[in-house]
Amino acid sequence: MENAGNASTVETAGQIVVAGAGYAGLHVALRLTAKLRNNPAVELTLVDRHDYHQALTELPRVAGGTRAADAVRVPLSDVLAKRVRFVQTEISGFDLAGRRLLTGDGPIGWRWLVLALGSRPNDFAIPGLAQRALSLYSVSDAERVWAAVGTALTAAAAATDPEQQRRLATVVVGGGGATGVELAGELAEMLPEVASGHGLSPDRPAVRLVEAGPTILAGSSPQLIDKAAKILSDLGVQVRTNAAIAAATEEGFRLKDGELVDGGVFVWAGGVKAPELVAESGLPTGHNGRVKVDRYLRVLDHPEIYVAGDLASVVNPRSGHVLPPLAQVALEEGETVARNLDAELRGRQLEAFTFHDKGFVVSVGTRRGVADIAGITTGGRLAHLLKDTIEWEYRQSVRHLRGWDPVAR
Numbered sequence: 001m002e003n004a005g006n007a008s009t010v011e012t013a014g015q016i017v018v019a020g021a022g023y024a025g026l027h028v029a030l031r032l033t034a035k036l037r038n039n040p041a042v043e044l045t046l047v048d049r050h051d052y053h054q055a056l057t058e059l060p061r062v063a064g065g066t067r068a069a070d071a072v073r074v075p076l077s078d079v080l081a082k083r084v085r086f087v088q089t090e091i092s093g094f095d096l097a098g099r100r101l102l103t104g105d106g107p108i109g110w111r112w113l114v115l116a117l118g119s120r121p122n123d124f125a126i127p128g129l130a131q132r133a134l135s136l137y138s139v140s141d142a143e144r145v146w147a148a149v150g151t152a153l154t155a156a157a158a159a160t161d162p163e164q165q166r167r168l169a170t171v172v173v174g175g176g177g178a179t180g181v182e183l184a185g186e187l188a189e190m191l192p193e194v195a196s197g198h199g200l201s202p203d204r205p206a207v208r209l210v211e212a213g214p215t216i217l218a219g220s221s222p223q224l225i226d227k228a229a230k231i232l233s234d235l236g237v238q239v240r241t242n243a244a245i246a247a248a249t250e251e252g253f254r255l256k257d258g259e260l261v262d263g264g265v266f267v268w269a270g271g272v273k274a275p276e277l278v279a280e281s282g283l284p285t286g287h288n289g290r291v292k293v294d295r296y297l298r299v300l301d302h303p304e305i306y307v308a309g310d311l312a313s314v315v316n317p318r319s320g321h322v323l324p325p326l327a328q329v330a331l332e333e334g335e336t337v338a339r340n341l342d343a344e345l346r347g348r349q350l351e352a353f354t355f356h357d358k359g360f361v362v363s364v365g366t367r368r369g370v371a372d373i374a375g376i377t378t379g380g381r382l383a384h385l386l387k388d389t390i391e392w393e394y395r396q397s398v399r400h401l402r403g404w405d406p407v408a409r
């Protein structure tokens with residue numbers, strides 16, 4: 001492991017540099033570590049602003065107070081072998097012609113670059129949204145949401161005006177995709193207990209979920225949507241669909257039809273886009289700023305740069321649509337990129353990426369969930385258990401891949 005102060009020492013050509021230690025980038029690094037065991041000449045460098053990996057799929061639980069933040073921050077020193085040179089620094093841009101990653105600690109040269117910088121929240125230029133609403137895209141974000149809920153409930157408990165108390169004890173979640181649904185469910189289940197701890201009546205807090213489209217969990221099967229809506233309703237979540245937010249103000253979310261959705265805490269979970277630095281890079285980008293790649297996951301016209309995870313704009317040939325920004329997609333792409341880099345080093349044929357859909361699972365509250373797997377829809381405790389198992393297995397697999405590397409640390 002290496003910290004930012006040593007970045008200049010890795011300014012060498014002939015090495016593989018992985019930018020981003022999220023689902024895709026960490027997977028590439030872990031897989032390559034093992035593949036490169038008989039090839040000590042190749043340097044493998046991983047760059048991230050944090051010295052830990054974040055299990056983002058578990059953030060709604062951290063934001064809802066049901067999982068500790070430290071449980072979803074995986075220290076990179078625990079999972080990377082010595083073979084991987086880790087540089088903790090902020091990536092600020094790219095020198096494509098010079099094949100250098102520009103970082104807060106100086107340039108890092110590459111022979112092959114893997115871009116795996118993930119997404120940023122997309123506020124769709126809705127006025128006031130970035131200032132007024134919290135986002136949920138890092139463990140720190142999740143901690144902020146949970147802290148804000150506590151602060152709002154404390155203020156609600158101190159309020160003497162019932163209307164003000166109702167407003168302060170209301171959490172408004174913008175965006176009815178999987179993240180919004182998971183967060184709303186988690187909070188709805190936890191808030192009554194937390195309210196009691198603040199001396200408030202358990203039925204005082206409320207959770208409102210505001211979605212611009214005609215349905216929550218857009219793109220899912222009608223059966224799955226119905227089951228999720230039913231659980232949310234059981235939990236008392238007030239779901240508003242066809243409710244596009246026009247502006248976020250001090251008073252709350254102002255909808256396009258003029259209605260005000262007020263509350264004490266506002267969280268935006270309405271979509272993601274590529275990080276700005278990629279938009280300014282000169283790389284070919286498509287919808288939401290994601291980088292266009294060929295079937296081997298190499299940037300169009302830049303065969304020395306691979307892209308994996310949310311940042312890659314990959315069309316699923318079966319549906320004709322770009323694959324969604326999901327962890328399971330990021331892991332599969334990471335697998336293909338690791339194999340293709342190994343093939344490049346061995347002078348072998350590259351492998352085209354194919355996505356194998358394992359299904360869709362969303363937790364709704366702390367005990368129930370919904371799942372669509374192999375065409376079968378389930379809702380209830382089993383789906384929640386499945387989500388728990390997937391998350392547990394993921395954290396185990398990260399450690400297992402580390403253990404898989406035969407080169408001693």
Ligand SMILES: Cc1cc2nc3c(=O)[nH]c(=O)nc-3n(C[C@H](O)[C@H](O)[C@H](O)COP(=O)(O)OP(=O)(O)OC[C@H]3O[C@@H](n4cnc5c(N)ncnc54)[C@H](O)[C@@H]3O)c2cc1C
Nearest residue numbers: 020022023024049056057091118309310325326327328330
């Ligand atoms: C709240 C939430 C819940 C989710 N739930 C699910 C789910 O249940 N199932 C599912 O399949 N998917 C889920 N997702 C989506 C999933 O987390 C993403 O698709 C996945 O994280 C993408 O992996 P990635 O490697 O592309 O990016 P990330 O995992 O985001 O990793 C990107 C990495 O790049 C680093 N980085 C970015 N910019 C810079 C920079 N300038 N300098 C240095 N480092 C940088 C970051 O620190 C990060 O480590 C969820 C996402 C969120 C936010």
